[in-house]
Amino acid sequence: MPPKLRDVAERAGVSVKTVSNVVNGYVHVKDATRDRVQRAIDELGYRPNLTARSLRSGRSGVLALAVPELDVPYFAELARLVVETAADRGYTVVIDQTGGGREQEMVVLKGIRSHFVDGVLFSPLALSAADLRARTDRAPLVLLGERAPRGPDDHVGIDNVRAARDATEHLVAIGCRRIAAIGAQTGGPGATARQRLSGYRASLTEAGLPYDPDLVVPARSFHRADGFAAMAALLALPDPPDGVFCFNDPLALGALRCLATRGIRVPQDVAVVGFDDAEDGRYSTPSLSTIAPDKPTIATTAVDFLLARIDGTAPTGPRRTTAPHTLVPRESTDR
Amino acid sequence: MPPKLRDVAERAGVSVKTVSNVVNGYVHVKDATRDRVQRAIDELGYRPNLTARSLRSGRSGVLALAVPELDVPYFAELARLVVETAADRGYTVVIDQTGGGREQEMVVLKGIRSHFVDGVLFSPLALSAADLRARTDRAPLVLLGERAPRGPDDHVGIDNVRAARDATEHLVAIGCRRIAAIGAQTGGPGATARQRLSGYRASLTEAGLPYDPDLVVPARSFHRADGFAAMAALLALPDPPDGVFCFNDPLALGALRCLATRGIRVPQDVAVVGFDDAEDGRYSTPSLSTIAPDKPTIATTAVDFLLARIDGTAPTGPRRTTAPHTLVPRESTDR
Structure with a gap:
């Protein structure tokens, strides 16, 4: 027989109402009382029936984070930061791995898997702006990563065009004259890849270097194997590159x-x-020069945007934040 | 006004009961009918009220996976495989990042954050066998990673002692005579680290090599920075190692x-x-020789053990599986 609210109340020597206040996270409970109740909860192994609670309050205390791939380190690090930030604010995070394909990402948009969450943090890869505008699910949504200039949703990202220019300019500055780009994505999706390609091209133009399509290699996915294959293709060119972004x-x-x-x-x-x-x-070895997006700012801003939507304290229109980035030079460009 | 069950039924030209059967995943619906209903759900953006459903059926369709750290690649890869396996079986996975500390892991054991899940896959680092035996939460649980010889729970792991022997024997076989170990953990937690240390020692004994405590370096956590610091400490020894596991x-x-x-x-x-x-x-560079646990087998077995518990089709006593591992020799031992 699992312990009930009244067993916790009895053990803690408080009213059932007080236990309920603690379990529901109300703030007007004294710290000492909260500690006593929490101890009783721990000792009894009491498990609040939050399904019933969620029907009453309309809240589950759960956020969803939907990312393309957990084993791409950027998303694993971002997930870690989001989980930690949300935990600080009393929320659990459900992580949903979409694979980055449009079909799975549409499932996130439709909210079919987010039925039990209070809001969604979503880093889409394949969705178009039109997909996002056509969303009918009403759960609060904050977009990560992509720029959605005319989208209806809160958005936290970085300036991918500027960051790609910074990376390419760095290669120009150390003397590279035939600079390749690995990771272009053609066809429908890939807004991030397009922005990075556009920053790369802008930087070449600025430096007076020609744009050579042979030096732009697409990548099916963004793993090491794709980078290896793309580099092999570049080395097979009659005139291989002296720098690669x-x-x-x-x-x-x-x-x-x-x-x-x-x-x-x-x-x-x-x-x-x-x-x-x-x-x-x-x-x-060599250590890798790279663009460092401010991941802690991205995670914190995104969680706080979402909680403000959930609490109804956010302004009416969509909020946008561009988190800063820096170029971190290391051995791979140290010449 | 969000669409209701009857809107879906109307659009699909079926009864409300049929839509309900599809939404609840009953198997006795014809494929063609299921497709028609799913299309209507997609077109209308219908979102089933699964909170109410979960009160009725007692199932949420959600599993929890609790791992210490998502940005340790092993856990990110395991999470990816678990999410994919569960999705194949119609389940969503909630990923919970514990940080590997006892306090957070006890929260998982108590089920306070798993109130809305049907079962838990748990890879603990700090918990003792006594902690696990004292668990009062009733949600089905499958343990990953640790060996819990007298535990009451289903368990999927690898033979860490044997794997550590394989790794150390490989170093012996290529001629190493002063073999260090990085990653020992002293004190309460760290069953995995203890098993790997014990396999390392067994292999030294077998090879007739002395055990030198100076060559065993603890690691606070299991990240690159810890490995770097431990190696620096080993290189500062009067007689540094010629091999490192x-x-x-x-x-x-x-x-x-x-x-x-x-x-x-x-x-x-x-x-x-x-x-x-x-x-x-x-x-x-050099590529890394390593022990390769069979991660797909671990993920699939763990999910299937858990679903059998949830469905009540599992045998009464705890089930145990030791997934295979192999030694993968690469450049870092190629001599």
Whole structure:
């Protein structure tokens, strides 16, 4: 027989109403009382029936975070930060891995899997602005990563065009003249990849360097294997590049590995810049120069935007934040 | 006004009962009918009220996966596999990041955050067997990773002692005679680390090599920075090691980075073996020899054990599976 609210109240020596206040997270409970109730909850192994509670209050205390892939370090690090920020504010986070395909991302938009959550943090890859505008689910939503200029939703991102220019300019500044880009995505989705490509092109133009489509290599996904294959393709060109801007760190680490297996020196023969500042690139040999988005700011702002929507304290129109980024130069461009 | 069940029924040209059957996942609905209903659900953006449903059926269709850290690649890869396996079986997975501390892990055990889930997959780091035996929460539980010889719960793991012996024997076989271990954990928690240490010691004994406590370096956490620091400490010894067994891949990658910054050749001067077979080590330079647990088997078995508990089709006593592992030799021991 599982313990009930009144068993907790009896053990803590308080009223059932007080236990209920603690369980429901009301703030007007004295700390000492809250501690006593929590101790009784722990000792009895009391488990509040939050399904019933959620029907009453309309709240579950759960947020969903939908990301394309947990084993891409950027998303794993972001997930960690979101979980920690939400926990600080008393929320549990459900992490939903979409795979980055449009079909699965539409499931998130439709809210079919988010029926029990108070709000959704969503980092889409494949969805169009039209998909987002056509959303009918009413759960509060904050978008991460993509720029949705005319979208109806709160949004936290970085300036991908500017960041890609910074990365490419860095390669120009250290003397690269044939600069490749790995990670372009053609066709429907891939707003982030398009923005990074556009920043890369702008930087070439600014430096007076020609744009050579042979130096732009698409990537099906953003893993090391894709970076390795793309680098191998670039090295097979009659006139291979002397610098490479990769659209994320795993692509860059795959490219570095390809260069190492061919005995090509980094940064002397080919310099490499990544994007994300994952832990991986800080410890690779050579260590990886990269664009570091301010991930703690992204996670904190996104959670707080969402909680303000849930609480009804947010302004009416969509809120937008562009989190800062920095270029972190390391050995892969140190020449 | 959000669409209701009867709106879906009307659009699909079926009865409300049929829509309800589809939404509740009953199997005796014809495929063509199910497709028609699903299309109507998609077109209308219908969102089933699963909170009410969960009160009725006692099921939420949600599993929890509690892991210490999402940004340790092993857990990110495992999470990905668990999410994919559960999705195949019609379940959503809530991922809970505990941080690996006893306090947060006790929260998982008590079920306070798992109130809305049908069952829990749990990879604890700090809990003792006594903690697990004292659990009062009744949600079905499957343990991952740790060995709980006398525990009451289903368990899926690998033979950590045997795997650590395999790793150490490999170093012996390529000629190492002073073999260090990075990742020991002293004090209460750390069953996995203790098992790996015990396999390491058994292998030394078997090879007739002395056990030198100076060569066993503890790690506070299992990240690259810890591996880097531990390797630096080993290199400061009067008689540094010629081989290192690291208790996970990030520790090994940190150790490799430390060796690279000192200009020490791997594997000629020091050979290195990791544990986990994360993608990272396949693309590092040198690539990392490692122990590869069969992660797909771990994820699939764990999900299926849990679903059998939830469905009541599992045998009465605890079920145990030891998933296979293999040693994957790469450049870091290729001599």
